[in-house]
Amino acid sequence: MKLQGSITIKYLAYLLTVIILILFAFNAFVAFQFHKGMVKQVTHPDRWPVGSYVYDPEIGIDFSPGISSRMPDGSFYVKSHQLGYRIGEHEDSIAYHPGGILSLGCSFTYGDEVNCEQTFTQLIADSLKLPAYNYGICSFSYVHALLKAQKLKDQEVLDKLKPKYVILGCWNELPNRCRTPFPPMTSGDLPFACAYFTKCDSGCRVQPPPFNTGYIPQMVELYRKEGTALNFKKFSKIFGLIPRYLYHRIMNTRLQEKLQTSSPDNQLTNFEIYDYYFTGIENTFSSYGSQIIVLLMSVALDKQSDEGLKQAMAKHPKIIQVDGHQGLEKYQVPLSEYVNIHPQPLAHAAYARETIDFIRLLNNKH
Numbered sequence: 001m002k003l004q005g006s007i008t009i010k011y012l013a014y015l016l017t018v019i020i021l022i023l024f025a026f027n028a029f030v031a032f033q034f035h036k037g038m039v040k041q042v043t044h045p046d047r048w049p050v051g052s053y054v055y056d057p058e059i060g061i062d063f064s065p066g067i068s069s070r071m072p073d074g075s076f077y078v079k080s081h082q083l084g085y086r087i088g089e090h091e092d093s094i095a096y097h098p099g100g101i102l103s104l105g106c107s108f109t110y111g112d113e114v115n116c117e118q119t120f121t122q123l124i125a126d127s128l129k130l131p132a133y134n135y136g137i138c139s140f141s142y143v144h145a146l147l148k149a150q151k152l153k154d155q156e157v158l159d160k161l162k163p164k165y166v167i168l169g170c171w172n173e174l175p176n177r178c179r180t181p182f183p184p185m186t187s188g189d190l191p192f193a194c195a196y197f198t199k200c201d202s203g204c205r206v207q208p209p210p211f212n213t214g215y216i217p218q219m220v221e222l223y224r225k226e227g228t229a230l231n232f233k234k235f236s237k238i239f240g241l242i243p244r245y246l247y248h249r250i251m252n253t254r255l256q257e258k259l260q261t262s263s264p265d266n267q268l269t270n271f272e273i274y275d276y277y278f279t280g281i282e283n284t285f286s287s288y289g290s291q292i293i294v295l296l297m298s299v300a301l302d303k304q305s306d307e308g309l310k311q312a313m314a315k316h317p318k319i320i321q322v323d324g325h326q327g328l329e330k331y332q333v334p335l336s337e338y339v340n341i342h343p344q345p346l347a348h349a350a351y352a353r354e355t356i357d358f359i360r361l362l363n364n365k366h
Contacts, residue, residue, distance in 0.1 A: 027239060027242050027243075030245070030246060031235060031239045031242050034241070034242065034245060035230055035234075035235070035238060038220065038228070039228045041190060041220055041223070042220060042224050042228060047224075048071070049067065049072065050069070050221060050225060051064055051067050051069075052067055052069075052078060053217050054217065055212075055213070055216075055218070056151075057208070057212060057214070058208060058209075059147045059148065059151070059194060059195055060144070060181075060183065060193060060194025060209050060213075061137075061139070061140075061183070061194060061217065062144075063080060063084065063086075063110075063137050063138075064080065065080050065081065065082050065084040066081075066082050067079065067080050068089075068093065076113060076115045077089040077115055079091070079093065079116065080093070081094075081096065081133075082094055083157050083160070083161070084135065084152075085102075085132075085134050086110060086111070086116055086136070087116060087132075087134075088116040088117050088122070089115070089116070091116075096131065096161065097131045098131075098160060098162040098163075099130065099131070099161075099163070100131030100132055100161065100163055100165075101121055101124050101125040101128070101130055101132050101133065101163065101164070101165045102133040102135065102165070102167070102290070103120075103132075103133070103135060103166075103167040103169060104135050104136065104145035104148065104167070104168055104169065105136045105145055105167075105168065105169025105170070105174075106136060106137065106139065106144075106145075106169065106174065106177075107138035107139065108169050108171060108342060108343055109121065109134065109136030109167075109169030110134065110136030110137055111134070111343075112138050112342045113342045113344065114342075114343075114344065114345055114348060116134070118345045118349075119134060119348055120167075120295070120349075120351040120352040120355065121134040121136075121167065122134065123348065123352035123353075124352045124355050124356055124359075127352070128356065128359065130165075133161055135148055135149075135152070136169060139183040139184045140177070141174050141177035141178045141183075141196075142170075142174055142178050142277045143177075143194070143195050143196055143206065144194065144195070145168065145277070145281075146277055146280045146281065147195055147206065149280075149281060149284045149285070150280070150284055158284070158288065162288050163285070163288060163290050164291065165291050165293060166281065166285050166291070166293065167295050167355065168277075168281065168293065168294050169295055170294055170295060170309070171296065171298065171299060172300075172306060173299075175268075175270045175306075175308070178196060178197045178268070178273050179196060179197060179267065180196055180256075180259055181193045181196040181207070181209060182194075182252070182256065190216050191213060191216070191245070191249055191252045192213055192216060193211055193213050193248075193252070194209050195207060195208050195209055197273060197276065198268070199266055199267065199268050199272070203268075203275070203276060204268055204272045204275075210251065210255060211251055215241055215244070215245075219237075219238070219241070222237075270307070270308025270312075271307075271308035271309075271311045272308075273308070274309050274311075274312035274313075275311075275315060278292075278312055278316045278319060279316070282316065282319070291320065291359075291362070292320070293320045293321075293355065294309075294319055294322065295322045295324055295351060295355055296321065296322065296324050297338075297343060297347075298324060298325040298328060298338060300339065301335065301339060320358060320362065322351075322354055322355045322358050323354070324350070324351045324354060327350040327351055327354030328347060328350050328351075331346075331349070331350045333346045333347050333349075333350045
């Protein structure tokens with residue numbers, strides 16, 4: 001009996017050793033795949049400079065305050081004020097003046113591919129001789145814009161800036177981004193997740209990021225700072241992250257399938273998204289007397305009408321709507337400046353001029 005018990009213990013120990021070795025080998029294999037994903041991410045020619053992104057547990061990914069660097073491909077300069085908004089290469093990152101133009105939106109608003117002084121936010125502010133606070137962030141949606149504005153309020157940043165005008169950069173793809181926690185930067189290799197809107201009995205509510213993926217931007221920054229070579233220290237750090245990484249990959253897949261198969265009755269309409277967004281923005285900026293402006297931008301040949309947006313605008317009569325497509329046509333902007341790409345300098349200029357005309361018309365009425 002003792003011999004049989006000894007054999008059983010040795011057999012179980014052998015099985016346990018084999019299982020551990022298999023798990024170790026699998027974990028190592030995934031770690032190498034993770035490494036390849038990181039190399040791919042940081043060697044992209046138009047990647048953002050080191051330190052550009054930070055993880056926010058309530059929003060997802062956000063731009064960092066106090067960064068200053070040219071894009072690695074030399075295309076444009078990236079610089080942010082200590083309060084978090086975009087500024088020009090030679091602007092003071094500490095001093096600020098209240099009563100300016102504050103903008104919220106995605107990469108179209110931020111000005112991806114153009115310098116700060118070429119963005120519609122800066123052009124409008126310069127024309128009206130006001131300071132500019134560009135809070136656009138690439139890859140994100142109205143969810144991020146609303147949460148960002150509310151966070152600026154909670155942090156008392158808005159009490160310092162007291163914006164005279166708030167411009168909401170809008171275009172037809174952003175409602176779709178609001179319905180999913182996966183921003184355009186998400187990939188199978190790097191499972192980012194951010195806040196998003198879901199349907200509830202009252203219409204719309206904010207869902208926080210479904211899981212914390214703060215380690216992803218941290219690893220990206222590590223690879224950018226130390227290079228793409230894989231050493232023992234870097235591999236050890238990756239190896240320890242793999243269980244969490246695999247869990248997030250599985251959660252990503254399940255959540256995507258759930259969202260894709262949800263019934264139309266459980267999906268938010270564009271009206272519900274815009275109504276919730278506009279209501280939140282009006283509440284956030286009401287104490288400053290800010291004039292809120294919706295700037296419609298275009299990536300298509302023809303002007304596209306959104307009935308949900310029209311209904312929301314009718315419900316929020318204090319918000320002014322500026323048709324950026326009308327500006328593109330009025331100033332004869334070439335299609336190469338805006339069709340299926342980020343707005344280029346001439347498109348930003350047309351958006352700015354159209355907005356300035358509306359603001360001056362509004363001021364004349366008053």
